[in-house]
Amino acid sequence: MGRLRVAVVTLCVLLARVQSLKLADPCNEATCKLPECKCSGTDSNSKIPIDKIPQIVLLTFDDAVNYLTYDYFQDALFDLKNPDGCPIGVTHFLSHEYTDYTKVHDLWKRGHEIALHSVSHSAVYNYWRNIDVKTFSSEFGDMRKIVNYFAKIPSSELRGVRLPFLQTSGNVSFQAMKELGLLYDSSLPSIHFVNPPLWPYSLDYQSIQDCVIEPCPTASFPGVWEIPMTVWEDQNNIPCSMVDSCLNIPETGSGVAQWMIQQFEKYYKGSRAPFPVFMHASWFSKNEEYFKAYKLFIKHLQSLPDVYLVNMNKAIEWIKNPKPLTAAKPFGNCEVRKPEAPCPTPLSCGYYNQGSEIWMTSCASKCPANFPWLGNPLGN
Numbered sequence: 001m002g003r004l005r006v007a008v009v010t011l012c013v014l015l016a017r018v019q020s021l022k023l024a025d026p027c028n029e030a031t032c033k034l035p036e037c038k039c040s041g042t043d044s045n046s047k048i049p050i051d052k053i054p055q056i057v058l059l060t061f062d063d064a065v066n067y068l069t070y071d072y073f074q075d076a077l078f079d080l081k082n083p084d085g086c087p088i089g090v091t092h093f094l095s096h097e098y099t100d101y102t103k104v105h106d107l108w109k110r111g112h113e114i115a116l117h118s119v120s121h122s123a124v125y126n127y128w129r130n131i132d133v134k135t136f137s138s139e140f141g142d143m144r145k146i147v148n149y150f151a152k153i154p155s156s157e158l159r160g161v162r163l164p165f166l167q168t169s170g171n172v173s174f175q176a177m178k179e180l181g182l183l184y185d186s187s188l189p190s191i192h193f194v195n196p197p198l199w200p201y202s203l204d205y206q207s208i209q210d211c212v213i214e215p216c217p218t219a220s221f222p223g224v225w226e227i228p229m230t231v232w233e234d235q236n237n238i239p240c241s242m243v244d245s246c247l248n249i250p251e252t253g254s255g256v257a258q259w260m261i262q263q264f265e266k267y268y269k270g271s272r273a274p275f276p277v278f279m280h281a282s283w284f285s286k287n288e289e290y291f292k293a294y295k296l297f298i299k300h301l302q303s304l305p306d307v308y309l310v311n312m313n314k315a316i317e318w319i320k321n322p323k324p325l326t327a328a329k330p331f332g333n334c335e336v337r338k339p340e341a342p343c344p345t346p347l348s349c350g351y352y353n354q355g356s357e358i359w360m361t362s363c364a365s366k367c368p369a370n371f372p373w374l375g376n377p378l379g380n
C-alpha cells in the first residue's frame with residue numbers, strides 16, 4: 001500500500017513536470033503587464049519619456065572572486081556613488097573553484113550582487129547543452145548553498161544565473177530556475193536587436209529575441225526574467241557578447257575608453273535601455289591599458305547626472321516599478337545589507353580536487369572534511 005502510494009505520488013510529480021512545460025504563446029501587452037510580466041521588445045513599457053529615464057548601466061564580472069580580482073574591483077569601483085547618493089551596484093556571476101568567499105562576503109556588503117555561474121564550470125560544452133533539470137539544479141542550487149554557507153549571504157539574495165560559455169539547454173535551465181525560485185538569467189546574446197536593443201523581459205510569453213547559441217527556451221516560465229546580452233561591436237563591426245571577446249579594439253587606455261563610450265552612447269542617446277558592460281576581470285590582467293580604460297570609462301559615467309550603475313536585481317526592480325529621473329528616489333531607498341552571520345577571520349583549507357591541490361578561503365569556522373562540490377556543497 002505504502003509503496004503504491006509512493007509510486008502514484010512520484011508519477012503525479014513527473015506528470016506535473018511534463019505538463020508544466022507549456023509552449024509560450026505570443027506576447028500580448030493587454031494581459032502581460034508590469035510589474036509581474038513584461039513582453040520582450042525595444043520599449044521600456046514605462047510611459048516615461050526617454051529623456052526622463054535613468055540610464056542604467058549593468059557592470060558584471062564572471063568567474064572566481066579572489067584576491068587578484070578583488071584588487072581590481074577595489075581600485076576601480078569601491079566607494080563610488082550614484083546620483084541619488086546610494087552606493088553603485090555591480091553583479092558577479094560566481095563560479096566555485098579559486099573563489100575566496102571572504103572576498104565575496106566583503107563585496108556583497110558593499111552593495112555588489114552575487115549571482116550564480118555554477119559549481120563545476122565544466123569546460124565541456126555538451127555537458128551544458130545536454131544537461132537535465134536535476135544536474136542543473138545541483139550546479140546552481142548547490143552553488144547557492146555554497147555561497148550561503150561559506151560567504152554568509154542569505155539565499156534569498158542569490159537570484160541570478162549565467163551559464164558557463166553561455167551554453168543554454170533550451171527549456172531545461174529555465175525550468176530548473178523556476179523550481180529553485182531564481183529570478184533571472186543573463187546568458188542569451190542578441191545580435192539582431194542592437195539598435196535599438198531589447199529591454200530585459202519576463203519569460204511568461206514567447207520572446208522575439210534571436211537565438212544565437214542553440215537551443216533557446218520556447219516554453220512559458222512565468223516570473224523568470226531574461227536580461228539579454230546585447231552585443232557590442234569592435235572596430236571592424238564584429239559583434240561580441242562580452243567586452244573581453246571584442247578583439248579589434250584600440251591599443252591605448254584612452255583609445256579603448258573612447259571606444260567604450262561610443263558603445264554606451266548608442267544607448268544613452270538612444271532608447272536608454274540598460275547598457276551591458278559584461279566581462280571577466282581577467283581582461284584587466286591581459287593588458288594594463290584595458291584596466292586604465294575601464295577606470296576612465298567609469299569616471300565618464302560618473303560625470304553624468306542621469307546615469308545609474310546598479311546591480312541586475314535592482315535594474316529588474318526599476319523595470320517592474322519604473323520611476324522618472326525627476327522622482328526623489330528613482331531607485332528607492334539605498335540597500336542595507338544584513339549578512340546571515342559576520343565573516344570572522346578568513347579560514348583557508350587545502351584539498352585535492354580531481355587530482356590537483358586546491359585551497360578554499362571562506363567565512364566558515366572550521367575546515368569542511370572535503371572540498372565542497374556538486375552533491376556535497378557543505379563538504380561533509
Ligand SMILES: *[C@@H]1O[C@H](CO)[C@@H](O)[C@H](O)[C@H]1NC(C)=O
Pocket residue numbers: 021022023024169170171215217218219220
Ligand atoms: C520546450 O518546451 C516546449 C513546450 O513544451 C516544447 O514545445 C519545446 O520542444 C521544448 N524545447 C526543447 C528544446 O526541448
Ligand SMILES: [Zn+2]
Pocket residue numbers: 062063095117121164165
Ligand atoms: Zn565563466
